[in-house]
Each structure stands twice: as C-alpha cells, then as structure tokens.
Amino acid sequence: MKKNKLVSIIIRTKNEENWISVCLDKIFKQNYKNFEVIIVDNNSTDKTVKRALEYNVRIVKIKKFLPGKAINLGIKKSKGDIIVCLSAHCIPVNNSWLKNLIKPLKNIQIAGSYGRQEPYSFSSDFDKRDLLNTFGLDKKIQKKDSFFHNANSAFTKNIWKKFPFDENITNIEDRIWGNVVIKAGYNIFYNPDASVFHYHGIHQDLDPVRCKQIVSILESFGGEFKSSQIKENTKNKILAIIPQRDKTKIYKNQNLISFTINELKQSKKIKEIVVSTNDTKTKKISENLRAYVPFLRPKNLSESYVDLNSVLKFTLNKLEGNRKFFDIIVIASENYPLRKKGLFDKMISKLILGNYDTVIACKTEKGSIWQKNKLKTVNLVNNLIPSKIKNQKTLIANTGYACVTRPTKIRENDILNGKIYFYEIDDHNSFFEIQNIKSFKKFLDQK
Template sequence: MKNPLVSIIIRTKNEEKWISACLKSVFRQQYKNIEVIIVDNESTDRTVAKAQEFPIKLVTIKDFFPGKAINDGIRASSGEYIVCLSGHCIPVNNQWLGNLIKDLDNPNVAGVYGRQEPLSFTSDLDKRDLLTVFGKDRKVQIKDSFFHNASSSFTRDIWKKYPFGEDLTNIEDRVWGELVISEGFNIIYEPDSSVYHWHGINQDLNPDRAKNIVRILESLNGFNPTFEHQSPEGLRILAVIPVKGKTVLMNSRSLLEKTINSAKCSKFITDIVVATDNIETASIAKDLGVEVPFIRPEELSEGYVDVFDVVEYAMDQLEQQQRYYDIVILLEEVYPFRPASMIDNMVLKLVNEGYDTVVAGQSEARGIWVETSDKVELLGSEENLSMPSALKESKNIIGLLGLCCVTHSASLRNSIIFSGKVGIVEISDPLTLVSARNNQELKLASILDKNL
C-alpha cells in the first residue's frame, strides 16, 4: 500500500508540560499523510487547550483503562495504519514515523515498537530501565512477546482481529503481544524509530545501585541526548512584571524601564506584561512597548497578597484570550542591575536540566536563625556554626525571587512552584544583588547607577 493514512493515537492525562513538544515533533515528520487523535482522560490542566492549537481530533474519556482508551481512539480514526504514542513522549527526529511503519506491509508482522531514550534529567532508576531495555539493534521477535505502546504501530486489519483488552488496568501492550505471538505473528523492535521518554517503564527502590549502573550504561551507549524537542526558542515564554502603585524614578529613568529593558534582552521571552494597579504606570509601560492587558484589582495590591498570586492572575487573564504559555518568568522592578544574560541562562537551566522552577539566589555562609512567636532556631543546626564555610557540607541560599524566578505555567497554576524539583542560580556579583525597595536603598542604587 502506497502512502497509507496513518492515525496517531495519543493518550493524555494532565500532560500540559509535554503535549506541545510532542505534537510539534509529530507534525514535523517527513511522512505527512497523518491524522492525530487525542484521547484525553479529563485533564484538569491546559493539556486540551494546548493540543487544540494543532489540527487534532479530540476524544474525551472518563474512566481510564489503557486498552479501551486506545480502542476508543482507533474507533474515532480512519487510517489503515495505527500508531500509539504517549502524550509525554517526544519523537527524537523527523524519521520517527516513517521508520515505525515501514514494516507494516509485511503480513507476518503484527506490530512494531520503537526505541525509548531517557533525557539527561531523567532519574537514574528510569535511565537504567530505558537504556537496558531499548538497545540499538533491530530485533524480529518470534517468541518474545514484549511490546510497548509508548511508541508503537500496527495495521487496522490486525487491530480488528486483535483489539486491546478493555478491562486491563495496565500492561495491555504486553498482553496483546502475547496474543499475537501465540497466533504465529512476529513483533519487530525498530530502534531507528525513537522517542524521548522522561520516565521509565518499571519501578525500583534502590536508587544508589541504579545510579552506578546508569553511569556504566551511559558510557557504553554514548548517551548524549539533544534538546531540540524542548529548545527555548520553540516555547512560549511570558515575563510578568508586577508593579504596585507608581513606578519609581532612579536618575530620571524609571525602575520599570530598566526591568523591561532586561526582559527585552532575552532571546527566549515571547511576551512581556506589566501587572499594575496604577494608570500612570500602565501608560509608561505601554510607551515602553509592552502590554498592560488589564489594571489589576485592588485586592491584589493588599499587603498580604503573594506576588505569585499577581503573576497567576496575569496568566489567567491571558489564557482567557486563548494565549497559553509554557514558561512564566517573574521580574520585579526593585532590582535595577540584572546582567543581560541572566534570564536566558535561567531559562536554559530550567529546560535543559528538567527543573520545575529555577530561582536566583545568594549564598550565605553566616548563621541564619528562624524566629517564630515562641522560639528561635538555627537553620542547618546539624553543623557547627563556627565551622569554616569551606568545610561545611551544606550551605544556605537566600532566594531572590524578584530578581528572577522561572517556572512552568502548570506549576504556577497548581500552586506547586517550590514543591517539585527546584534549581538555584547563585548570584555572586554584588551589583546584581543591589535592590531598591526603600528610599535608602534607592539612594545607594542611584549613586551606583551614576558611576557605571
């Protein structure tokens, strides 16, 4: 069959972080005769909204059974060839699809599954599993029934004879593989069809042992993943600058202007928004060429309001306009001396190293006490306060959120900015650390600014 229609079935459940990268790679494939069916299990994040920015067909399911979800997607499709792809898997290159379906015209082949590669920030347990199971040699499985629907293909005719079990809670692919092998078919493992898969295929409770194994496997396999699938240039990145009241002048230039200029130095920021409650500040921001899509409500300017509530409000307002972002950056105007490269370096750290949030921070070697209403405690008290800093195994980092904080939009929306994997970019330059939160600090910053 020449150039058959391929129906790509993608199952999703709260895959906001990955679905755009997944679909971008799918629609970049050299093989173009495709349709994409998203089978979504009532995602509560922005998975569906982001998916609908692409030409997809949506199927919504309530109760999730993996085999039934695939079957439902196929029933809604019309291709002669069927491909299954997980919503958090990203095709490595534009040959993924062509290589995955090239053996389906062989009547002895029931299905093909592809290689799954870890990312550099995949856990050691998961890296071990993926590097061990998915090798570089193509295999024709005659007795081995292993099959994996994270990235797989088969024909509609095969599926009609052997649909996936609809009452299985997991390993529907292994059960299917056992069935077709018992019927005399072959399964092919095709390593030239590869996807990035950020988590593994098994569970283990021995991370130390896994770490040692992974170091060996990485050296043997020449493990060196690229990040083209998540290049910051392809992501939608929003910078939010919250300003309460009138922006402050420093040597005839506003702190807001300096902050906006810092954001404009970024190669990666898509949009800059000022979230202010002040009409004059809004006018200044617009004159400087950035958006002020709303005047923020008075209640968001109360002293007890978290700055991230303001940032989330800004993101929500934009999402109501169907403007969805992958990454959100907080920048406060009280830091007038940001280095030009700092923002982009933090974005790269978030993307390339798999962090949920990256924060600017200042290392503090001196003792830090935490005072509550009834006691005072030394932070990190397991180490001797008088111990030389060079000998301490740990160090205290003071978060400088307003200087720069980079996070995923899903983390912001779900109020888990600091609950996941948090990275710190240490700031050692004294000038960068200078803030202008009050008149005394502003006076010092003005003197420094004049002498730069």
C-alpha cells in the first residue's frame, strides 16, 4: 500500500493561548495521519508556546513578523511534500478536514486549494456576514479569480519553490500569491468540504486601518484590481449662491460683493451665480455684474439671528419651484475677497472625484483653542503638547469662504454631516474675513 505524502502544517502564532490547544487537538484527531506541525511564533508573551508544546510540534521563532516571511520560514524548516497553512484560531470542523483540503492538489494544474471558513455563534455580525457570503457551499476551480486565503489553505512544496510568498508586504500575502499563480497559468481550487471555524472573519471585524492597507496593496497590482477613477460629468449643473444680508460694503468705489462674483465667474464649471439678498441696491449691483437675482429674501430670513442653511434652503426651494434644478451647489460670501484663483473649480473636482457630500474650505489652527460661555471656559485644544507627539491637528472650517455641497444636504439642513472633505487652505491671509470695511482697508494697506 502506497504511503500518504507527508504534510507540513504551518501555524503562525502571536498570543494565541486561548485557541492553540483546541486547534492542535483537532489537528491530531484527523483521519489523515502523516503530518508534522510547525509553529512559527511571533514573540508570544502569554502561554501559547508552552501550551503548544503539550503536543508533538516544532517551534520556530520569528522576531520581525511579516505574514509571507513567517510562512516561508516555516516551510524552510519543514520536511513535507505538501504544505498546509492554518491560523491558530481556525478550528477544523471535522476529522476529514486535512484529507479534503489536500485532495485537489493531485491535479498538477491546481497550484493551491483553500477551504471554507464558518463563523461561530459569538462572531460579530460583520464577520458572520462576510464569512457566509465569501465562503459558499459549491466546489469551484478558479481560472481567473485569484482569491486565496491562508487561514485555511494548501499547496505543494514544489509550487512554493516556484512561487514563494512575498516577504515585504504587511497584509494579504495570500491574495498576492494567488494573483501570481493565476497569471502563471495555474488554477486555484475552493473546497467547502475542508471547513474550519474562524471567529473573527476575513475582514477583522471591519478594522479600518487594516482595510486601508489591504486596499492599497490590492490597487498596487493594477489591472482588474485598480479602482476605476470616476470621470467628471461635464453636464453637471452647478450653481453658486452668494448669501448677502443688507447692502454690500464699498471699498475705493468697488463693491465688496464684486470680488466674489468675479471669482465665481472665472470658474469653468459654475453655470449660474445667484445672489440671495434682501437689499434692492445689492440686487442691482449684482445684476450689473451679470449675477442672477430672481427674488429678494423676505424680512424674516434677513434678521441677524437667521442661520445660513435657512437662507440656502429658501433660495434653493424658490429656484426649484421655478423648475431650475442643480446637481452641485457652491456657497461663497462677500466677506472673503482674497481667495486664490481656481479655488472653486478645484473644490468642485474634489467633490465629484471623491464622491463627497460636502467639500468645505478650512485652515489649520496651531494655537490653543478655548470654548467660553457665561459659566466657564474649556480648553478644547492644548497647543503645549510637543508637535512631534501630536496625533491630530485642528481645522477651522468656514462655509462662507468656500463650500461645495449637494442640493439634498441643503434641503435636509445637513451640510456638515455625511462624507466630508476638508479642503485645507495654505495661505491663511486669504482666510481674512472682512467684518467692516475699515479693517479691510487697514489689512490691504499693510500688505
């Protein structure tokens, strides 16, 4: 009777004391008996290694852990013709797991096989969803799909010699390997009969940092892995609204609102400029500058206590009532006449290409920030912390300086919620707000 080939089972560990014993117990109960187990341990500080040594295993130490490097190290120490990778917290569902996992490798066209991963009852809903959707019940041969997962996988040592794992990347060494072997003309086999329980799933309970790293690696492959860049729709109808309460200010015979209107007119994307004002003189001045003033704001929306969104919502409703609909709204007030050329078009492009709800201009504040009311003063930002150890910066956003948003956000009074991009302005002088014309004159004279 021909002896079964020796299988080397590589298990990478880092503080897996809670799982390693049950994992090894299930491995040593498999009905395929010709195997060895190699633990590649990454400086565990708990009892992982001691618990593992209760079984017939070999321990290999790795100091600087990288996933592909750890697998390659374990394989170099192995004796088997077939290699199995198993996560320490993956528990074989039954005693036929190992036999079913390596069976597809008899086909020389199969570079690797991987098995099903099932959630536990206590797994998070996110992980349950991902595992149940990703690992189905049908066996399949992947000829173009390069998905491969080393939490529960197998391949021959000869294949590994041709295609060792990348030792320099921080995540998804298995997906990279799968991409390489598929491009080399091999296939990958998925066998749901080789199933394990895996409590945290393939997306680590939606860890955003890990997710960002994985996306970055996948997109570096190019081709089908590269996310398609949305193109700007030249048919987007873009409206600029200048909210102007009372009469525009005058400096050296020039109306302050003219600065903002002219800046908006320079845009290659903005199709229409509307001045929302309650003042007849401002209306006339704006129209002379070829801005559109289809109506005057009512008195109840012209009081000093009225919030900006109420004015914007009123203006948008009036326009839409006249069947004038827009895809994007740009907001700018007359109080910021020193904006840099091209600002509005850059912010519009950012909104479209990033699919943001709102893009708002802001500046970085380096000083300490306090919030004061009648009862107390609270320090919100402590600028005495050394800059080298700060893990955040303070942004001061201003809708009146420049803001690009969606009509739906205005209708819902929700401009500053949702997917927001904070467009940082390097030139803080351009952020100078004109509260009165004397301060503006003084500022210009000093420049």
